[in-house]
Amino acid sequence: MTQRSGLREQKKQATREALRAAALRLALERGPGNVRVDDIAEAAGVSPRTYNNYFSSREQAIVAAVTSERETRVAAAVAARPATVRLADAVIDAIVDQYTTQGESGRDALLLIATSPALRDAFVHAATTIEHPLTAAIAERLGDVDPHTAHVLAACVAAAVRVSLERWLQPTSPAATGLVVPSGALPDLLRASLAPLAPALDAAEKRSDCRRR
Incomplete structure (x- = not known):
């Protein structure tokens, strides 16, 4: 450059x-x-x-202030985990940590988002931004593997995160338009949504290990 x-x-x-x-x-x-x-x-x-x-x-701009660089931090956290750490654990721990660690200003912003349907939708949609950086981080971990595998895995992770956020910020009734009280503990929701992906991450990692031998 x-x-x-x-x-x-x-x-x-x-x-x-x-x-x-x-x-x-x-x-x-x-x-x-x-x-x-x-x-x-x-x-x-x-x-x-x-x-x-x-x-x-x-x-989009308001939500970006809350989610600023989160996708980069998630990918960096996955890449930083030692090779001895299971890929599924590295991905799930990175997601949970980056989506649930909030300072006081972050909590105020999340409360603001919870009051607005448009902001809630934008916040949930922002989960898709983790896909491409996470693809690179997974590909780096897997090494010489089918180039589409890392992308598919990252896209599935992004979808699981979106599902978790939708459940977390779901209105208590279809007619609710005001303040939404987040439902359940977000770390638990994230881990539950990501758990079904662990076998796929394990399988990709196993294939990668076999190719390296």
Whole structure:
């Protein structure tokens, strides 16, 4: 990467972070329904057109502030586990840790998300962003294996996470539109949803080990 392209990427990342921070701050101050895209863009010091280059809605920007870089952290956590650790354990532990470790600001943001159906939908959908980084991390662990295997496994993990979040944030009644009280312990829901994938992860790891011998 050249110095110029490196600076360009840094500027893009700084803009994305400014938009995320502005979106969450305004939503906490005013309520998500009282925040416009123009308000977020102005608070971040960019134009609405620039905003649309990064996010497709206000909900996406607000949720991005909560899920910021989570997909990268999940992949990094899997890659960092020693080779002696079972792949299924590495993946499940990374998911549970990154989805359930929240600071005070994170808890406030999750409470905000729980009050809005649109934010809940965006939050659940954001689980799909872990797929590609996790594909790379699984492929690295498996080594010389069918290139589609890691992608399929990562996609299944992302789907399991989405199912867990949907259950966790499910309204108590079909007509409920206000505050949703999260149902059950999220770590338990994540582990229960991911458990059926353990045999597939084990099988892929076993095939990889056989090829290396």
